[in-house]
Amino acid sequence: MRRLLVAAIAVWLSVPLGAQWGGTLRLCLRSEPKTLHPLEAAEESSETIRFLTSAALIRLNRASQQPEPDLAVSWKITDAGRRIRFQLREGVRFSDGTPFTAEDVAYTFDLLSAASLRSPVADSFRSPLGVLKTTVHSALAITIDFPAPVAGLDRRFDGLSILSRRSPLKEKAVLGPFLIAQHQPGVYFHLDRNPHYWKTAPAGRRLPYLDAVRLEIQTNRDTELLRLRRGEIHLINKIEPEHFLRLKGDMPKAPYNAGPSLEPEMLWFNMVPTAPLPAHKKAWFTSRPFRNAVSGAIRRDDLVRIAFQLLATPAAGPVSPANRFWFNKDLSPRRHDPAGSLRLLAKVGFRKQGPRLVSPSGQPVEFTLITNSGNKTRARMAALIQQDLAEIGIRVHLAPLDFPSLIERITRTFDYDACLLGQTNLDLDPNSQMNVWLSSSPNHQWNPSQPAPATAWEAEIDRLMRAQAASADPAERKRHVDRVQKIVFDEEPFVYLLYKNSLAASSGALAGVQPAVMFPQVFWNIDRIHFAKGAAGN
């Protein structure tokens, strides 16, 4: 509660009474959005458009990481997380003037339940145990019943845009701060302010401050940086460490560092029993001392310092230290200890033969590390890891692959030794990682879609993850999730390396920018961002 208050004060302070109205904010989209339908959005560009144009019942405040009322003024979760009742805001209208009512919420859930809809937001409200049910009590009150308890239920509504049942414009009638006015495919989106947006400034005038947002589609990151420096764009949502430092040199106020992000970089060994690998390699990869030894031989500090120019944080486990509630504070990143690694390996029969490490069955220890090509920081990390592991006598071959080839190997053929990749976490709640940890899930990368847990510790993770999902008690959930983090730290099915820092940039023209670690990092409070006094916003 105190945190909420602090955040509220911070927001209030960041919007001075004399804020300037008007202007066009410019920024870049990295690709053409694949869909403009808010319920189908699955990739960053589509989600950006969705965020800017639509509103949800509950929004997560990105600064406080707490849920806040948006279209709902209040809500109540009952039946141990099976039921949620919303009281809706009065007098809210869609961008075309159609009034917003509980019917629209019910309609949105109807659309969401359609079997043909395949998207992250739809899946987050689906349950294998049955379908949800909506009950409209009045124009402004609605109850939603779920077939089973849903952990962290209120937070799931953040990504759910409410659509209008009655508007002739269908999903183009929006409740968010902006609406799509013009779109030239492959080139730009021009968003105008929504004249009916419900939020108001302290003096009572309707937000947003900005008249328009222009999103230009730009894939080249160097060009994006150049345009920021020239003043042609105002914000960059995610900026590379190198660019961050270069910008710091000549525009010291432009770059923001919000600390560790939610996105870890990790490597894992292929533990699929049916993988087309020689038996001795399978034996290494499924051996916990081997994984621990590799992990202990990697200099995470150097990865951070050299590959990320200090703009990252060594990682201990699957939950980022930026995730304030869920992070297990008892864990700290594994120390670099090559001597310890060698001792660990010696205990299970590995020995040094000259400069090379030799396995118990006599093979020199070597493996291939695949990663996606074209990612510079990842390529650098791979090269650093290669030299680190050479110190304990392990030879690492590097094999960058294009993304589809890589996905084919890690999801279908399982023809690889080890993989270096990152993980995208858009949500703070550990439920969003359910598909990573359950041993039966196709996204359980090191050994996906297991019919039954292959190891005792995977069985325990399964049990803990299911238990936390079924509980509505935050303290109990936290205990389970802490235990999962500890098991993962000990077993290292994923060798966590680091968390990239959440880096953003904003030209000096803007005020009210408050970068956060959650998407959309730099414009999550777009309705309160405005041009600084005297700055031209055209």
Place this chain on the structure above:
Amino acid sequence: MSRARMAAWIVLALILGPALAAGWIAPAPYHRQFREAIAAPPSADHPLGTDELGRDRLSRLLHATRVSLLLAPAAALLSTLLAAFAGASAAWLGRFPAGAHQVSSDLLLCLPWMFLLLTVRAALPLDVEPLASLVITFLLLGALGWAGPSRVVRAAAASLRNSDFLLLARAQGVAGWRLLSRHLMPALRPVLAAQFWTSIPLFILAEANLGILGLGVVEPLPSWGGLLKELENYSAIAENPFVLAPAALLLACVWAMHVLLARKERAA
């Protein structure tokens, strides 16, 4: 003019000589990471500075020159020879080869070959040695790169068909393979030489771009293409002009080859 030729020889020798001796004269192994000297400016220890992983730029440049300057011309030679063979036979050996050449070169020019390269990569073992991967890459480039040049060769060969010296040779009873090798090929040499030296830089860069497909040179082995890739990060060039060194070497090499081959054309 012979002064230019001298200069070209000297340039080539200056570039190739140290490169061949890279193993002995490079100040450090090309893969050694000096982790306390990341992206360092030039110094006594590192005459061209170090790259973003702390590896000695000069050593990498020397090794890269050796790799690229031996393999790219080999690939260029392969594609030029294929082009010469395909083009000349299309122009000289009657209707069927001409038709076949037409179809095959058209196809070669418009198909998405990237996917063949991907398939080749998938067929290779993941831990293929960097050098083997590089040789295969250049072989593929050479084998796929002949279509464009072959059309030029074919046009040139066709225009030679009625030239005086070939009519003379024919009148003297020279025919078939002998006519092709002794009379036609020397006459085509200017065209072939031009094709040869223009494809060298093309292949060097193509190799670097194939890195995206997981083909070509793999870390930590350096190649010119790989070093030139650093230029893509163009906003950093002003801070560290030494990343331009490989580009300068490439241009110098191409210039030298151009001069040398142009001279030969005239001599021929």
Place this chain on the structure above:
Amino acid sequence: MLLLAGLLGATLVRFAPGFAVDERELDTRLSEETLNAVRAERAADAGLLAFYGNYLGGLASGDLGFSRSLNRPVRELLGERLPATLRLVAVGLLLGWMAGLGFALSGAAFPGSGVSAGGAAVAGLILSVPAALVGLAFLHGGWPREAAVGVVVFPRIYSYASRLLQETATRPHVLLARAKGVSGAALLGRHLLRPPLGELAALGGVTVSIAWGACIPLEVLCDVPGIGQLAWNAALGRDLPVLVSLTLLTALITMSANALADIAAASLRRPG
């Protein structure tokens, strides 16, 4: 021939690694059922002959299929993107031609003035610089992208045109005109340029093909929303209908350009 190109293109894509793979498969927010549905959807094109048959059937009625990676009908994608590429190619060609022909003509009109030597040197240098590098230089300099296409085609036009013009310059009617004291613009317009006009027109066809080929690296580097960028994205997404359509389009352009080139070569061979 066109159909063969399409089929071979489809074959290459179909049997490349990563076919029917979707980037969404790594999205941990998606449930198992959704992932299975995504996989099934992408695997629908796996039967190559059936796919190609359907594609050709659709083609006959103007339907080019649906792009799964971009979530749009291919026809719409091509329709949106063709103008940008056409503009790039057209303006680039115009610039390249003006420069190439300008140099070649002044070299022919004023022999021995050093223009031809300079032109040859510049053309040689540019010829050895790949299109991607030219694009990079233009991006860095902030110069117009169309000019980059111009730079790519310039050396070809120059060397071909200057060879043609030099041939023409030694023909009797030009020598006669010169002897009569005709020079400068009159010599150019009336005598030098007129005879090789047909060949130059055919050269235009060849340069279209070259400029078209340069579009992929240029558009990808410079963020031009054209066909080249589409081709690259489709390749990364293993988008079969888009790739087959683009192969057909490229084949069409290459073949017509080459046919023109052959006509040009034939007319050159005619005893003048």
